[in-house]
Amino acid sequence: MAVDPLIELRDVNKHFGELHVLRDISLTVGRGEVVVVIGPSGSGKSTLCRAINRLETIESGTILIDGEPLPDEGKDLARLRAEVGMVFQSFNLFAHKTVLANVSLAQVKVLGRERREADRRSRQLLDRVGLADQADKFPAQLSGGQQQRVAIAR
Known part of the structure; x- marks a missing residue:
């Protein structure tokens, strides 16, 4: 069955100093597909999600959203972030709002x-x-x- 890719990562690498957090990560998430990323604390799950949202930069590799390279900066990135949400481990709800x-x-x-x-x-x-x-x-x-x-x- 052919996958209609929405998110594609190809050989993605990310370091924090000497720590190689994401090592040659390749992943395809199809449109409408639900994917769960599991692993021990510190294994790079949040870094992976943050890289897909461009909250973290990567050193090498490619990230495509709907077939297009992840925007670097500016209005295209702002437009993408207006359409994509991420739920962080702390939910950051405003306590004073309903x-x-x-x-x-x-x-x-x-x-x-x-x-x-x-x-x-x-x-x-x-x-x-x-x-x-x-x-x-x-x-x-x-x-x-x-x-x-x-x-x-x-």
């Missing part, structure tokens, strides 16, 4: 959506992760798993 406000914020600030439309879309996303009934709560009122799902919806 769940709904946390999910809507980037839609208003980055995508330029009207608040009403952003809230409507946020409620749909919260429903998809099983948290529609938690929209008016604050992060501290949720379990860790619920907070992670809010971050995924965001």
Whole structure:
């Protein structure tokens, strides 16, 4: 079965000083495919994800998103980051904002959506992760798993 590649890494290498964190990594993630990266602490999982989002630079290799090289800087990179999300190990939810406000914020600030439309879309996303009934709560009122799902919806 042919894969419709969305993300491709070819011989990617990344060092932190003498530590060779990513060594000749090649990976293809097909459109609609779900991939899980597992390994011990310090094995490079987060570095790999950060490289795909261009939050880390690589020394060698190629990263393609939808067949195009990962943008270096500027508007193309900003456009890519507006379309791609990453949930970090600490979810970075705003404690003083409700769940709904946390999910809507980037839609208003980055995508330029009207608040009403952003809230409507946020409620749909919260429903998809099983948290529609938690929209008016604050992060501290949720379990860790619920907070992670809010971050995924965001």
